[in-house]
Amino acid sequence: MDTAAEVALPKPEVAAKRAARLTFSMSHHQLIRNLNGYLFIAPWLIGFLAFTLIPILASLCLAFTKYDTMSPPTWVGAENFERMLQDPRYWASVKATLYYVMTAIPLRLVFALAVAMLLNSDRRGVGIYRAMFYAPSIVGGSVAVAVMWQQVFGTEGLVNYCLAFIGIPRVVWLGNPHTAIWTLITLAAWQFGSPMLIFLAGLRQIPTPLYEAAAIDGAGGVSKFFRITLPMLSPVIFFNLVMQTINGFIAFTQALIVTNNGRPLDTTLLYVLYVYQRAFQNLQMGYGAAMAWVLLIVIALVTALIFKTSSAWVFYESKEGE
Amino acid sequence: MAVISTLKSYVGSAKRRSAILGSAAYHLPVIVLSFLMIYPILWMFASSFKGPAEIWKDVSSLIPKQFTLNSYINGWKGFGGISFNTYYGNSFIYAGGATLFQVLSSALIAFGFARIRFVGRNFWFTCMLLTLMLPAQVLIIPQYILFKQLGWINTYLPLLVPRLGGSAFFIFMIMQFIRGLPKELDEAAEMDGCSTVGTFFRIILPLIQPAMITAAIFTFYWTWEDFMGPLLYLSNPRMYTLSLALRGFADPGTGTDWGAIFAMASLSLVPVFAIFVFFQRYLVQGISTTGLTGG
Numbered sequence: 327m328d329t330a331a332e333v334a335l336p337k338p339e340v341a342a343k344r345a346a347r348l349t350f351s352m353s354h355h356q357l358i359r360n361l362n363g364y365l366f367i368a369p370w371l372i373g374f375l376a377f378t379l380i381p382i383l384a385s386l387c388l389a390f391t392k393y394d395t396m397s398p399p400t401w402v403g404a405e406n407f408e409r410m411l412q413d414p415r416y417w418a419s420v421k422a423t424l425y426y427v428m429t430a431i432p433l434r435l436v437f438a439l440a441v442a443m444l445l446n447s448d449r450r451g452v453g454i455y456r457a458m459f460y461a462p463s464i465v466g467g468s469v470a471v472a473v474m475w476q477q478v479f480g481t482e483g484l485v486n487y488c489l490a491f492i493g494i495p496r497v498v499w500l501g502n503p504h505t506a507i508w509t510l511i512t513l514a515a516w517q518f519g520s521p522m523l524i525f526l527a528g529l530r531q532i533p534t535p536l537y538e539a540a541a542i543d544g545a546g547g548v549s550k551f552f553r554i555t556l557p558m559l560s561p562v563i564f565f566n567l568v569m570q571t572i573n574g575f576i577a578f579t580q581a582l583i584v585t586n587n588g589r590p591l592d593t594t595l596l597y598v599l600y601v602y603q604r605a606f607q608n609l610q611m612g613y614g615a616a617m618a619w620v621l622l623i624v625i626a627l628v629t630a631l632i633f634k635t636s637s638a639w640v641f642y643e644s645k646e647g648e
Numbered sequence: 649m650a651v652i653s654t655l656k657s658y659v660g661s662a663k664r665r666s667a668i669l670g671s672a673a674y675h676l677p678v679i680v681l682s683f684l685m686i687y688p689i690l691w692m693f694a695s696s697f698k699g700p701a702e703i704w705k706d707v708s709s710l711i712p713k714q715f716t717l718n719s720y721i722n723g724w725k726g727f728g729g730i731s732f733n734t735y736y737g738n739s740f741i742y743a744g745g746a747t748l749f750q751v752l753s754s755a756l757i758a759f760g761f762a763r764i765r766f767v768g769r770n771f772w773f774t775c776m777l778l779t780l781m782l783p784a785q786v787l788i789i790p791q792y793i794l795f796k797q798l799g800w801i802n803t804y805l806p807l808l809v810p811r812l813g814g815s816a817f818f819i820f821m822i823m824q825f826i827r828g829l830p831k832e833l834d835e836a837a838e839m840d841g842c843s844t845v846g847t848f849f850r851i852i853l854p855l856i857q858p859a860m861i862t863a864a865i866f867t868f869y870w871t872w873e874d875f876m877g878p879l880l881y882l883s884n885p886r887m888y889t890l891s892l893a894l895r896g897f898a899d900p901g902t903g904t905d906w907g908a909i910f911a912m913a914s915l916s917l918v919p920v921f922a923i924f925v926f927f928q929r930y931l932v933q934g935i936s937t938t939g940l941t942g943g
Binding site: 360365367369393454457459465471582598601606621 | 671675679686759760761765767772781785793794810812819844869898906909921931932
């Protein structure tokens with residue numbers, strides 16, 4: 327650009343003027359572009375500041391106060407956190423949540439993978455089967471299904487009725503501290519649709535020559551699964567594991583409705599439900615905020631842990647050729 | 649010759665027979681399993697047509713002996729003098745409004761991030777990706793306090809206004825979609841004197857409709873089934889959405905007309921299944937390409 331201008335214009339001062347005007351118009355153009363950029367992202371930016379960033383910082387302060395929404399918050403230092411350590415209901419909720427996450431999420435992922443492999447076929451009707459396996463997942467979070475699940479596991483409910491056929495006496499699923507959590511776990515495991523679809527997409531990506539080569543080498547189904555399917559699928563497993571684990575920690579509706587506020591004896595008092603009870607039923611906003619912050623940190627740590635271990639078991643194809 | 653041809657046809661039919669056997673060995677268990685998957689939903693649906701005496705008598709049956717619509721008629725009357733007309737209407741207002749706001753603004757924001765190079769873009773984009781990992785449940789307390797200060801409790805404002813900020817998930821998804829469109833399109837439009845705003849509305853917006861439909865379906869689902877938001881912000885029964893109404897309806901104190909409860913619960917799932925049947929393609933694509941996790 328500069329050399330072209332020098333050649334065309336003999337007088338250097340004219341060229342300088344032109345260049346100045348050019349840079350001015352460039353910066354004017356840049357200004358417009360910046361304005362346009364911020365114009366388009368403004369809804370997100372305002373929402374982010376007002377509804378995410380400021381609230382999360384405010385809740386960090388709130389965690390060190392006592393606040394009942396009527397009178398102004400009072401600073402109490404680390405009292406809320408100390409109180410957590412001594413609160414037996416808090417530990418009950420931690421126990422219930424960990425138990426729930428560590429059983430429901432692996433079950434959900436195993437079902438998802440098994441069914442995805444079953445449906446990874448070009449046979450006729452697979453689309454309909456896929457829809458049927460996915461159907462519970464689109465309604466799974468609803469109150470309608472939670473209400474239904476409560477009746478499925480009711481004393482006179484569907485499960486007991488079916489068990490009676492094979493001679494098993496009635497079980498009080500929802501009233502027994504040992505079985506109540508399993509009504510929530512089965513509900514979660516039943517909704518494996520989303521990870522199943524993601525696994526299906528992953529399975530489709532595995533090149534078939536890999537299996538053919540393995541078959542020529544005499545590999546059976548089991549060794550094909552462990553040597554090809556699992557390693558090739560490990561990035562997808564990793565993704566599903568992270569997303570579903572986070573989902574597991576924040577389960578709420580089920581414990582409020584199916585097991586009626588975490589009953590019996592707080593054995594199904596999932597963490598977010600306890601935060602809700604403290605903050606909105608007992609109006610202990612400070613204590614609730616402190617618990618929510620601990621949850622956030624735990625989720626971040628667990629996610630980081632999964633990321634850390636991933637280098638040992640997640641296999642990424644090298645992209646050197648590309 | 650005759651022997652060979654009969655032998656051939658025998659071999660052929662044996663092959664066919666084994667193929668049929670093989671496909672039966674596949675289809676039968678899969679049909680049984682997929683039927684078991686939706687059995688609870690079918691059971692609730694069937695129970696809603698049974699008489700009150702039949703529901704807990706012949707529990708597992710899917711065919712009502714005496715088909716009756718009484719549960720629907722009684723259920724629709726609702727409770728506390730408010731019928732399901734109101735609850736259904738409220739749910740449509742909430743889900744419809746939230747979907748409209750969230751999808752349109754997500755498209756706008758996605759265009760800004762994907763196509764305009766501005767100072768600070770990478771920083772804000774990273775912030776947005778970080779919010780993807782932030783569970784909304786952690787924010788309920790400070791947000792509640794904020795909305796209470798604003799006097800928004802018992803209105804739809806706390807449920808709808810934040811949707812104008814878009815959703816990080818869908819912004820990201822639409823961005824990926826826009827990146828797949830040739831940049832020459834924008835450049836040509838700008839050459840012809842189209843402003844950036846004009847380029848978005850005239851060129852990009854019509855092209856990203858598939859991504860917007862996917863975003864709209866998911867937003868509608870999640871909002872339709874949302875329980876926590878209405879639970880926190882709506883305490884006036886006239887403003888209840890279906891989720892809150894069903895919970896109130898199924899409350900042990902209110903009633904034990906399980907036929908009516910199952911009828912209204914089934915009805916609340918009708919829009920969800922209708923969208924599922926008609927837009928399944930978008931749903932499956934949305935989940936398998938972007939890893940959206942419903943529920």
